[in-house]
Amino acid sequence: MRGPVEGSTVVGARPAAARPSLRIGFVAWRDLAHPQAGGSEVVVDRYLRGLQQRGHHVQLMCGGPAGLRPYEVHELGGTYAQYLRAPITHAKKFRDVDVLVDVQNGIPFFSPLWRRKPSICLVHHVHTEQWGMTFPAPVAAVGRTLEGTLMPLAYRRRPYVAVSPGTAEELAKLGIPEGQISVVTNGVELASPTAPRSEEPMFLALGRLVPHKRIDLLLKLWEQVRPHTGGRLVIAGDGPMLPALREQAGEGVELLGSVSESTKADLLSQAWLLTHPASHEGWGMVVLEAAMMRTPTLAFDVPGVRDTVCHSRTGWLMGDTAGFADQWITAAHDASLRERVGVEARSWAEGFTWDRSIDRLERLLLEAAGRGVEATTMGVGEMNTTPTPFGSPTLAAAPSGLSPNVAAALGRSPGPARP
Numbered sequence: 001m002r003g004p005v006e007g008s009t010v011v012g013a014r015p016a017a018a019r020p021s022l023r024i025g026f027v028a029w030r031d032l033a034h035p036q037a038g039g040s041e042v043v044v045d046r047y048l049r050g051l052q053q054r055g056h057h058v059q060l061m062c063g064g065p066a067g068l069r070p071y072e073v074h075e076l077g078g079t080y081a082q083y084l085r086a087p088i089t090h091a092k093k094f095r096d097v098d099v100l101v102d103v104q105n106g107i108p109f110f111s112p113l114w115r116r117k118p119s120i121c122l123v124h125h126v127h128t129e130q131w132g133m134t135f136p137a138p139v140a141a142v143g144r145t146l147e148g149t150l151m152p153l154a155y156r157r158r159p160y161v162a163v164s165p166g167t168a169e170e171l172a173k174l175g176i177p178e179g180q181i182s183v184v185t186n187g188v189e190l191a192s193p194t195a196p197r198s199e200e201p202m203f204l205a206l207g208r209l210v211p212h213k214r215i216d217l218l219l220k221l222w223e224q225v226r227p228h229t230g231g232r233l234v235i236a237g238d239g240p241m242l243p244a245l246r247e248q249a250g251e252g253v254e255l256l257g258s259v260s261e262s263t264k265a266d267l268l269s270q271a272w273l274l275t276h277p278a279s280h281e282g283w284g285m286v287v288l289e290a291a292m293m294r295t296p297t298l299a300f301d302v303p304g305v306r307d308t309v310c311h312s313r314t315g316w317l318m319g320d321t322a323g324f325a326d327q328w329i330t331a332a333h334d335a336s337l338r339e340r341v342g343v344e345a346r347s348w349a350e351g352f353t354w355d356r357s358i359d360r361l362e363r364l365l366l367e368a369a370g371r372g373v374e375a376t377t378m379g380v381g382e383m384n385t386t387p388t389p390f391g392s393p394t395l396a397a398a399p400s401g402l403s404p405n406v407a408a409a410l411g412r413s414p415g416p417a418r419p
Contacts, residue, residue, distance in 0.1 A: 201231025
């Protein structure tokens with residue numbers, strides 16, 4: 001076990017208000033210290049820190065390796081052993097928690113089979129397509145069965161939290177009743193540009209280099225776009241596809257590998273566009289991080305991404321590769337368009353703060369533990385408890401240009417049709 005770091009605080013978190021205090025446990029696949037850690041681990045860490053700051057006792061059990069955190073961390077072992085050790089660690093260290101947050105990353109922990117007390121299943125995205133992209137057919141079939149058939153059965157009496165309307169829709173397709181699903185969108189850290197915009201055309205792709213991010217497709221599109229735009233395509237991130245991408249990369253491509261948080265901020269500030277060709281996401285965290293730097297995003301109209309990009313307002317969502325390449329060229333040649341869209345992207349991103357997300361999750365945890373509290377009044381643009389599809393909150397202030405599924409989940413009118 002790695003104990004909390006003494007004297008640790010959460011910068012920017014609001015003081016805990018008078019409310020019941022819970023013992024909250026999280027069980028997750030990885031800690032931030034894992035070399036393959038990504039957005040899911042960032043989210044879990046942010047929730048643990050925020051809930052701790054609000055006066056709750058929090059602890060995490062996860063696969064190793066794990067680092068020092070302001071909260072207790074119990075390592076469960078390797079990639080697959082952790083699923084066998086989770087029930088044992090729960091019985092020894094987590095039995096008294098009021099509510100357990102079971103973080104689903106493809107292969108569930110199936111906590112309802114070994115925990116009778118309240119739990120919530122937190123889902124980033126459904127891996128239906130990703131299984132076939134990442135594993136051989138037999139393994140992919142097992143993964144789809146575990147996630148698509150056995151998970152809904154095991155968790156049939158437990159509430160779900162989806163990180164986006166798109167993920168909520170995918171869960172509903174698995175047969176999970178909509179009334180069982182609540183949407184709590186991820187937050188983004190408030191930030192300002194840390195470097196001047198690049199004088200030469202500079203386009204950025206940022207994230208884990210795994211199949212569903214489709215950076216190989218982006219490199220093919222770059223070959224079509226570069227003769228019309230010039231400049232550089234910078235790809236930042238690490239992952240199993242990095243060696244193959246280095247071999248594929250042509251003129252004007254820079255593959256940086258893993259970068260620090262400060263370098264990431266500089267790149268997002270310098271870029272003319274964030275190019276994001278993923279086939280699906282749970283929630284486009286990097287999209288909002290780019291938006292904080294007034295950098296618009298060019299992406300495909302796919303689940304998760306369409307929840308963080310308002311087409312033609314904060315970026316562009318394209319229906320095919322030809323449209324993606326055309327819009328890339330158009331935006332590269334129109335600085336005023338990029339500036340206008342970037343400013344609105346920043347305004348949009350400011351509506352997704354971690355405080356708001358933590359507030360919403362905290363209420364769901366209190367309800368699950370049987371200690372629900374009345375919703376407090378929240379400011380304009382914050383999430384409230386207006387009932388909407390999938391139990392999601394309404395976002396009071398958001399730009400138009402929303403896709404139909406986001407409009408439904410946020411209670412807004414849909415925006416213009418996608419190309």
